[in-house]
Amino acid sequence: QIGALPMSDMPGSGEANVVLFLRDLTEARRLEAMRVDFVANASHELRTPLAALLGFIETLQGPARDDAHAREQFLGIMRTQAQRMTGLIDDLLSLSRIELHEHVVPTRTVDLGRIARQIVDMQAPLALKRGIALSVERPDIPLPVLGDRDELLRVIENLVENAMKYGGSGGVVVVSLHRVEGVDGRGARIELRVRDEGPGIAAEHIPRLTERFYRVDTASSRQQGGTGLGLAIVKHTLNRHRGKLIIESEPGRGTTVRVSLPEHRPDTVGPMPDEVPA
Ligand code: ADP
Secondary structure, eight states: OTTHHHHTTOOSOHHHHHHHHHHHHHHHHHHHHHHHHHHHHHHHHHHHHHHHHHHHHHHHHTTTTTOHHHHHHHHHHHHHHHHHHHHHHHHHHHHHHHHHTTTSOOOEEEEHHHHHHHHHHHHHHHHHHHTOEEEEEOOSSOOEEEOOHHHHHHHHHHHHHHHHHHSOTTOEEEEEEEEEOOSTTOOOEEEEEEEEOSSOOOGGGGGGTTSTTOOSSHHHHHHTTOOSOHHHHHHHHHHHTTOEEEEEEETTTEEEEEEEEEBOOOSOOSOOOSEEEO
């Protein structure tokens, strides 16, 4: 019934057209359902901190009006909730910006090892505070890829933050870099791995982790300041970089997230600058 109307106008074999038409419609329906889900989820995620904020404002204007101790405590919680909303809006904006130019392959050469080192240096104070042994291992060779430096920084930052958040305090987080020789005439790839020794992730969750707002344990993710958008942002950024994302995990033994990008060797010989036009 769905394809009946325009089918008679279509040239060529009727059957082939029916299949094509139905498929297009299924894809359109799927995208529409995803969009509706996304708006519903985003609204819900924004409403939760907003409802908490309104509750505290009412309490401060009413029963706790003259209670200095409660005021201090509530203002602290309100600040956390407001920060959560800001984080969520920042992530939503990042996601839509990345999606807008997802089909545009970056044209600058960057060294993935340097970017990883920068992130590890940035996260070192937090790791120290939480008793996490955070380290980076890289081979002593250039690791050039075509990439947007800021976007790749965010990808690695996200993965390291997850490993530290979910890997548990007092744990070990290792960021390692590798050059993987291509097989069957394919070019070499630069691979970055982030390994933690946390509780791991059950197999049934792994394929869904890059969906927007998908979290294994929503309450614990929220408590850690997570928005559920981190891995969705990682996935879309990697699409733009022709990158691959593989999540390997064994409950009880930890998680390794692997990101691989095509190696890019500029024609020029000599030491590679941090960022040069390709
Ligand atoms: P969040 O903002 O909740 O961290 P992400 O998209 O970054 O969102 O991750 C999605 C979910 O994947 C997390 O809520 C968490 O349940 C799970 N996860 C991600 N990384 C790890 C990890 N290294 N170990 C265990 N679980 C993880």
